[in-house]
Every structure is written in C-alpha cells, then in structure tokens.
Amino acid sequence: MHDALTGLRNRSNxxxxxxxxxxxxxxxxxxxxxxxxxxxQFAQFNNVQGFELGDRMLKHLSELIQQVARGHDYTARIGDxxxxxxxxRVLNRGHVELAVQKLFRLLEVPYQGESTRFRVPVTLGxxxxxxxxxxxxxxxxxxxxxxxxARVAGLRHDYAPQISGDLDISAMWDLEIQLTGAIERGxxxxxxxxxxxxxxxxxxxAEALMRWNSPSRGPVSPDVFIPIAERTxxxxxxxxxxxNMALRQAAEWECDAPVTVSVNLPGTLxxxxxxxxxxxxxxxxxxxxxxxxxxxxxxxxxxxxxRAFASLAQLRSLGVRISIDDFGTGYSCLAYFKSIPxxxxxxxxxxxxxxxxxRANADIVRLIVDLSRRFGLSVAAEGVEDEATFDALREIGxxxxxxxxxxxxxxxxxxxxxxxxxxxxSA
Numbered sequence: 001m002h003d004a005l006t007g008l009r010n011r012s013n014x015x016x017x018x019x020x021x022x023x024x025x026x027x028x029x030x031x032x033x034x035x036x037x038x039x040x041q042f043a044q045f046n047n048v049q050g051f052e053l054g055d056r057m058l059k060h061l062s063e064l065i066q067q068v069a070r071g072h073d074y075t076a077r078i079g080d081x082x083x084x085x086x087x088x089r090v091l092n093r094g095h096v097e098l099a100v101q102k103l104f105r106l107l108e109v110p111y112q113g114e115s116t117r118f119r120v121p122v123t124l125g126x127x128x129x130x131x132x133x134x135x136x137x138x139x140x141x142x143x144x145x146x147x148x149x150a151r152v153a154g155l156r157h158d159y160a161p162q163i164s165g166d167l168d169i170s171a172m173w174d175l176e177i178q179l180t181g182a183i184e185r186g187x188x189x190x191x192x193x194x195x196x197x198x199x200x201x202x203x204x205x206a207e208a209l210m211r212w213n214s215p216s217r218g219p220v221s222p223d224v225f226i227p228i229a230e231r232t233x234x235x236x237x238x239x240x241x242x243x244n245m246a247l248r249q250a251a252e253w254e255c256d257a258p259v260t261v262s263v264n265l266p267g268t269l270x271x272x273x274x275x276x277x278x279x280x281x282x283x284x285x286x287x288x289x290x291x292x293x294x295x296x297x298x299x300x301x302x303x304x305x306x307r308a309f310a311s312l313a314q315l316r317s318l319g320v321r322i323s324i325d326d327f328g329t330g331y332s333c334l335a336y337f338k339s340i341p342x343x344x345x346x347x348x349x350x351x352x353x354x355x356x357x358x359r360a361n362a363d364i365v366r367l368i369v370d371l372s373r374r375f376g377l378s379v380a381a382e383g384v385e386d387e388a389t390f391d392a393l394r395e396i397g398x399x400x401x402x403x404x405x406x407x408x409x410x411x412x413x414x415x416x417x418x419x420x421x422x423x424x425x426s427a
Contacts, residue, residue, distance in 0.1 A: 005059065008075050014076035018136040031091070031092070031130075033095075034129070038079075038081060038125075039057065039082075039120060041121070042057075049118075061083065064106045073087050100126070103124075125144055132160040146160040154307075155271070161228075178216065185215075189210075190209065192206035192207065192411075193406075203422055205261055205294070235268065244285060248285075251290065251291050262323060279293075292319075296325040321344065323345070327368060345380070346382060349381075351365050352403075355389050355393070378400065380401070381403075389405075
C-alpha cells in the first residue's frame with residue numbers, strides 16, 4: 001500500500017483514497033483539491049547524475065510534499081517522478097494557492113547533501129471537485145491535463161478549466177468542433193454591463209462579455225465555452241476578436257465624457273510575449289480618444305510575476321489600464337503590490353453579495369479599499385444587486401460599481417438606448 005522508496009502511499013492506495021474523498025465531497029457539498037506534482041526533466045537528471053542521486057531527489061520532494069499536507073490531507077507517489085496531494089475541505093481556490101505557494105517556497109531552498117547540492121524543478125496541475133470533475137478518475141485526468149497545459153504555456157502550475165456538469169463528453173466534443181469558426185460565421189457577440197460612479201451614478205464605462213449562439217444548442221454559457229476555448233487553444237483568437245469589437249463598438253456610444261471599456265484577459269495570454277503587439281494593433285485600428293481600454297486579469301495570472309509584470313507594464317505604456325479581476329479569491333500576495341503594474345482592483349462578487357450580512361466580508365472589502373488607496377489604485381465592485389449594498393459601497397469609498405442593480409449585460413445597440421435614459425445622470 002506504500003511506495004518502498006519514499007514511504008508515501010502508492011498509486012493503488014491513492015486511487016482508493018481519491019474515490020473516497022470525491023464521494024464525501026459530493027455528498028457533503030465540500031471542495032476537494034487534487035494537486036499533481038511532476039519533476040521536470042527527471043530522466044535527464046538520472047542520466048547525468050545517476051540513479052542514486054535521482055532517488056535522493058525523489059525522497060527530498062516527498063518530504064517537502066508532506067510538509068504541505070495538513071492532518072486530514074493525503075500524499076502519494078503515483079508514478080516514477082509524479083506525486084499527488086489530496087487537499088480535503090478547502091474553502092476556495094485561494095486556499096489551494098496557499099498550499100501551492102508553500103510548496104514552491106520550500107523548493108526554493110536547495111537540497112544539500114554531503115557532496116551534492118541541487119534544486120527540484122517541478123510543474124503542478126490542479127483540479128477541484130466538484131468544480132472540475134465529480135468522479136475520481138476524471139478529476140485525476142483533469143489535473144494531469146492542467147499539468148501538461150502548464151508545461152506548454154511555460155507556467156509553474158495551472159488549473160483545469162471548469163466544465164459544466166450538465167454536459168457529457170460527447171456534447172463537449174461537439175461544442176469543441178462547433179466553436180472552431182464561430183467568429184467567422186458570425187455566431188459570437190459582445191454584451192456590455194454598465195459601470196457607474198457611486199457618488200452620482202454617472203456612467204463611467206462597461207465590461208464586455210462574450211456571448212456565443214451555437215447553431216445546434218442555441219446560447220451557450222461562457223462558463224462552458226470559455227474553458228473549451230482555453231483547452232483547445234482558441235481563446236487567443238476569441239480574445240483578440242473581443243478586444244477589437246469592444247473598441248469599435250464603444251467608440252459609437254454617445255457620452256458626454258470619455259468612458260472605459262473592459263475586456264477580460266485569460267491567464268494563458270497574460271504572460272505571452274506578443275500580447276502587447278496584439279493590443280497595439282487593435283488600438284491602431286479602433287482606438288479612440290473617447291474610449292479608455294481596460295484589460296481585466298485574474299490574480300492567478302500574476303503568479304508568474306516576472307513574465308506577467310513585464311507584459312502588463314508594456315500594455316500600460318500603450319495607454320491601457322489594468323484591472324485585477326475577482327480580487328480576494330486568489331493568492332493575494334501583498335509583496336507584489338510594491339511593483340504591480342495595475343490601475344484597479346475589482347472586488348469579487350462573493351464578498352459584495354454578503355457585504356451586509358457577513359462582518360468578515362465587510363472588513364475584507366474595507367481592507368481592499370484601504371490597500372488600494374495606499375498604493376494609488378482605484379476600486380471596482382461587481383455583483384451589486386440592491387440599493388443597500390450600493391449605498392454601503394459608496395460609504396466605504398468604492399470608485400466603480402456594476403451589477404444587476406445598475407444594469408444587466410446588453411448588446412451595444414441596447415446600451416446606447418440605455419445611455420439615452422441615463423442622460424440626466426451622465427451630465
């Protein structure tokens with residue numbers, strides 16, 4: 001039941017435990033995270049340094065992995081140079097990031113033997129139950145697929161994209177095929193959710209949200225087709241299209257002052273070297289003095305800070321604002337605020353929705369606002385659905401508010417009509 005070299009559970013034992021943990025997770029509606037850890041270029045290390053030193057590396061990594069696991073978590077060796085950690089009862093993705101970053105910090109300290117010294121280079125793939133899969137075998141496959149995707153993208157770790165639970169594999173495959181060419185066939189469109197200033201409800205801009213009308217299934221949720229696009233490599237083309245379309249349509253809005261238009265930037269694109277070139281090309285085609293482009297990136301996109309920061313700094317030099325989306329749900333490392341190339345923090349709607357009923361959430365929102373002020377950043381809040389929450393955010397000092405209370409996502413033509421009704425507030 002245990003691996004002879006490392007003392008960790010072997011693959012057979014691990015699969016039994018994973019099935020049990022997934023069953024409990026589904027029954028209790030709790031979240032279980034699976035982290036797959038793989039040593040980079042381990043075969044080459046063995047060939048050059050010898051198998052004895054390779055065994056030391058495996059033992060050393062197994063010891064570090066056990067330091068990451070809590071009392072109710074499980075660790076295992078599931079392949080020659082592949083390990084796994086089952087994190088039970090995690091609160092959210094940010095909780096998982098704490099474990100991931102703890103492992104990376106431990107790995108920064110080189111192994112020191114009597115006559116040798118080395119670091120262990122690893123890549124991680126992560127999948128959560130039930131978000132990414134509700135069966136143990138599928139959860140493992142999705143974590144390993146995330147690991148492979150991280151290697152291709154040059155990332156240290158990555159998460160499995162979320163798949164809607166009401167779609168089977170056959171339906172997902174059909175959607176993958178249909179998504180190819182959706183732009184060219186005119187099936188894609190943008191809807192815009194208005195953003196206002198709390199002090200006077202003045203229209204400040206809108207967030208562009210992609211919509212897909214499939215010829216066979218009708219409207220497909222972004223929660224379904226965005227992960228498909230990320231997994232199949234189509235997200236780059238979709239994002240480029242969305243940026244160009246948003247800039248073109250926003251220039252047609254009749255407003256008394258310059259406005260912003262926000263486009264979501266997937267984490268896989270945030271670190272790509274040619275991203276500034278793509279954005280600059282869009283600005284040359286559709287840029288307007290009356291439209292301020294904003295790119296929204298998630299906190300997890302900033303984990304590879306060296307690459308992401310350089311790319312985002314270049315974007316800011318082009319006149320693009322950077323907004324950190326879903327702030328508070330990822331790995332909020334305060335250290336990167338000293339040099340973070342961003343202009344805005346966007347508070348995640350999970351905190352906003354419970355602002356009036358959960359004191360801890362209210363304190364978190366206030367801390368985010370205070371932190372932003374200290375670092376010269378503006379603050380936006382999404383998911384505002386009632387006047388009481390709107391008033392509370394205004395009192396706290398939030399700069400921008402969006403949500404169903406302000407307006408639901410709508411096509412550009414409908415937004416222009418909505419703006420006409422808001423004229424007294426936009427003056």
